Amino acid sequence: MATALSTKKDTNIRLQKSPTGIAGLDEITEGGLPKGRPTLICGEAGAGKTLFGIEFIVKGATQFNEPGVFVAFEEKSDELAANVASLGFDLKKLVQEKKVRLDYVHIERSEIEETGEYDLDGLFIRLGYAIDAIKAKRVVLDTLENLFSSLSNEAILRAELRRLFEWLKTKGVTAIVTGEKGNNQLTRQGLEEYVSDCVILLDHRVQNQISTRRLRVIKYRGSMHGTNEYPFLIDSNGISVLPVTSLTLENKVSSQRVSTGIPSLDNMLGGQGFFKGSSILVSGTAGTGKTSIAAHFANAACMRSERCIYFAFEESPEQIIRNMKSINVNLEKHVKSGLLKFHASRPTLYGLEMHLLVIYKTIQEFKPTTVILDPITNLVTVGTVSEIKSMLMRLIDYLQKEQITVLFTALTLNTIINENTDEGVSSLVDAWLLVRDIEFNGERNRGMYIMKSRGMKHSNQVREFVINDHGLELVDVFLGPEGVLTGSARVAHQLMEKTEDALKAFSLNRKDREIERKSSMLEAKISGLRNEFESVKDELNRIYQEEELKQEVLNQNREAMINLRKEKVQQSTKK
Amino acid sequence: MEETWQLKLYVAGKTIKSAAALSNLKKYCEEYLKGKYKIEVIDLLVKPQLAEGDQIFAVPTLVKKVPEPIRKIIGDLSNKEKVLVGLNIIPVNKS
Numbered sequence: 001m002a003t004a005l006s007t008k009k010d011t012n013i014r015l016q017k018s019p020t021g022i023a024g025l026d027e028i029t030e031g032g033l034p035k036g037r038p039t040l041i042c043g044e045a046g047a048g049k050t051l052f053g054i055e056f057i058v059k060g061a062t063q064f065n066e067p068g069v070f071v072a073f074e075e076k077s078d079e080l081a082a083n084v085a086s087l088g089f090d091l092k093k094l095v096q097e098k099k100v101r102l103d104y105v106h107i108e109r110s111e112i113e114e115t116g117e118y119d120l121d122g123l124f125i126r127l128g129y130a131i132d133a134i135k136a137k138r139v140v141l142d143t144l145e146n147l148f149s150s151l152s153n154e155a156i157l158r159a160e161l162r163r164l165f166e167w168l169k170t171k172g173v174t175a176i177v178t179g180e181k182g183n184n185q186l187t188r189q190g191l192e193e194y195v196s197d198c199v200i201l202l203d204h205r206v207q208n209q210i211s212t213r214r215l216r217v218i219k220y221r222g223s224m225h226g227t228n229e230y231p232f233l234i235d236s237n238g239i240s241v242l243p244v245t246s247l248t249l250e251n252k253v254s255s256q257r258v259s260t261g262i263p264s265l266d267n268m269l270g271g272q273g274f275f276k277g278s279s280i281l282v283s284g285t286a287g288t289g290k291t292s293i294a295a296h297f298a299n300a301a302c303m304r305s306e307r308c309i310y311f312a313f314e315e316s317p318e319q320i321i322r323n324m325k326s327i328n329v330n331l332e333k334h335v336k337s338g339l340l341k342f343h344a345s346r347p348t349l350y351g352l353e354m355h356l357l358v359i360y361k362t363i364q365e366f367k368p369t370t371v372i373l374d375p376i377t378n379l380v381t382v383g384t385v386s387e388i389k390s391m392l393m394r395l396i397d398y399l400q401k402e403q404i405t406v407l408f409t410a411l412t413l414n415t416i417i418n419e420n421t422d423e424g425v426s427s428l429v430d431a432w433l434l435v436r437d438i439e440f441n442g443e444r445n446r447g448m449y450i451m452k453s454r455g456m457k458h459s460n461q462v463r464e465f466v467i468n469d470h471g472l473e474l475v476d477v478f479l480g481p482e483g484v485l486t487g488s489a490r491v492a493h494q495l496m497e498k499t500e501d502a503l504k505a506f507s508l509n510r511k512d513r514e515i516e517r518k519s520s521m522l523e524a525k526i527s528g529l530r531n532e533f534e535s536v537k538d539e540l541n542r543i544y545q546e547e548e549l550k551q552e553v554l555n556q557n558r559e560a561m562i563n564l565r566k567e568k569v570q571q572s573t574k575k
Numbered sequence: 576m577e578e579t580w581q582l583k584l585y586v587a588g589k590t591i592k593s594a595a596a597l598s599n600l601k602k603y604c605e606e607y608l609k610g611k612y613k614i615e616v617i618d619l620l621v622k623p624q625l626a627e628g629d630q631i632f633a634v635p636t637l638v639k640k641v642p643e644p645i646r647k648i649i650g651d652l653s654n655k656e657k658v659l660v661g662l663n664i665i666p667v668n669k670s
Contacts, residue, residue: 107630126623
């Protein structure tokens with residue numbers, strides 16, 4: 001009693017859980033199934049109940065060191081082992097290692113008579129013996145309801161079942177009981193009455209000829225759990241549930257940039273490309289080169305020796321590889337070196353959720369840094385727009401968490417840009433490139449805009465998007481008085497500008513020569529004037545010298561005269 | 576040739592039901608199969624490993640392997656007619 005009380009206290013603090021090891025389920029249930037209590041798994045025939053139970057046991061034995069007992073009421077142990085061997089579960093080995101015990105309770109209706117009172121102690125003892133033999137922590141009973149079809153005394157059965165579940169609890173094993181879905185009840189025999197701790201419904205629905213398996217936690221006493229319907233997948237690794245709607249927006253972000261593979265596009269995005277771990281949408285009308293952009297992006301990732309997965313929903317890998325060779329993108333060598341993985345599937349192959357699961361699983365296995373989905377619009381064939389939006393939202397969420405850069409391409413069906421199209425993902429993505437046709441002058445050309453690019457400077461200009469033998473290029477469109485010019489109109493305009501330039505250069509030359517001539521003329525004039533000036537100066541000098549000479553001669557004459565007169569006076573005095 | 580009825584009665588401890596089953600069985604056997612039956616009582620509480628072999632899930636269970644066909648009768652064997660049909664004793668009784 002004291003121990004019972006103390007365990008109760010513990011569970012009050014936090015319900016102990018037993019992880020299932022089933023991918024995704026433990027996230028929905030926040031840790032697994034209630035430890036030490038029975039859980040009911042119900043669903044239609046073929047919903048995957050038995051597999052669920054087997055996986056619970058196998059994962060428990062292999063991953064959590066919790067041995068388990070599987071009691072089959074339907075299949076023989078050997079059949080069971082053979083059936084699950086295809087899923088990679090080696091039951092026989094686990095049985096030999098005493099980690100798993102299979103018990104087949106066979107009730108042959110024709111051999112049995114019922115007379116009077118009885119109880120199911122035989123079953124209890126068998127189960128108890130099996131549990132004790134391997135110290136099991138987990139028990140699966142698949143499918144208890146078979147008892148009801150074998151035995152007629154329902155009153156005893158019901159009382160005994162109630163006792164069984166109580167007994168399982170006291171044994172402290174985490175139990176799974178499977179039950180087939182009934183008409184108005186979860187199970188045919190109303191097993192849910194007895195199992196009140198946790199009920200999980202498996203569902204297998206066909207919609208638009210596409211079947212999807214879904215799982216829902218109907219009830220989980222004392223614990224938070226995801227209430228939605230979660231699609232799940234049964235493949236070669238067993239069950240995987242995708243806990244698709246992450247409840248929080250707490251993804252870490254990176255400021256690292258990755259190149260788009262197109263240098264001129266990088267330039268439009270602040271010179272460095274997209275953020276790592278961001279989501280990019282490339283939308284456009286048919287034939288605008290969306291796949292080419294995607295291939296460049298994939299190529300760039302592989303060139304950086306990073307892994308990339310290309311999910312193709314429209315073309316086969318060979319087709320893409322061939323087509324991209326024509327624009328000088330060699331994807332084949334990346335496929336060969338193992339960096340690039342193509343995953344091509346028809347959208348109609350399975351339901352939307354299944355696509356998501358497959359994408360999710362492929363990503364988990366391959367661990368790429370870049371993922372491409374080409375095109376997401378094709379998924380419309382298997383789901384409504386809102387379904388696709390929710391699927392992509394969850395995918396983006398997941399990729400962001402894993403820091404994987406993703407590029408979607410989307411086909412816009414009308415040529416008018418509609419901000420609401422593209423499956424409504426435009427608000428979810430971090431960057432949105434729009435490629436559109438520009439029809440002008442009798443030709444169609446491609447123009448590219450960056451509609452948005454969160455958290456970085458980006459060009460607001462339209463660029464002409466040219467696909468040639470060398471790859472993709474973005475060319476500045478011509479913005480002139482006539483508007484935006486692209487294609488041959490742009491080329492024509494460029495030629496015109498070239499001619500103008502030549503003419504201008506020519507006329508400039510002529511003017512130069514004229515000025516030169518004029519200046520040489522003027523120089524000649526200047527030298528003439530200088531000559532004239534020299535001669536005038538000479539003349540002036542000559543006159544001046546003449547005058548000087550004349551003065552000198554005059555002075556000499558006068559002196560001579562004076563001297564002469566003096567002599568005359570002396571002579572006269574002598575006389 | 577006389578056949579021996581090899582009967583196994585599986586019980587889980589000494590309960591009222593198992594006691595009733597055993598006494599009923601002995602009574603029918605004495606009445607219809609005198610001298611050609613063998614009853615083995617197996618207490619699953621003592622030998623739980625035996626439960627799997629004979630596919631026992633309810634107690635008390637009476638298992639008849641010989642003579643063929645194999646028959647199992649569950650319950651306290653209070654319904655005489657059912658037990659006799661179950662053990663293929665009725666034809667014997669007729670003769």
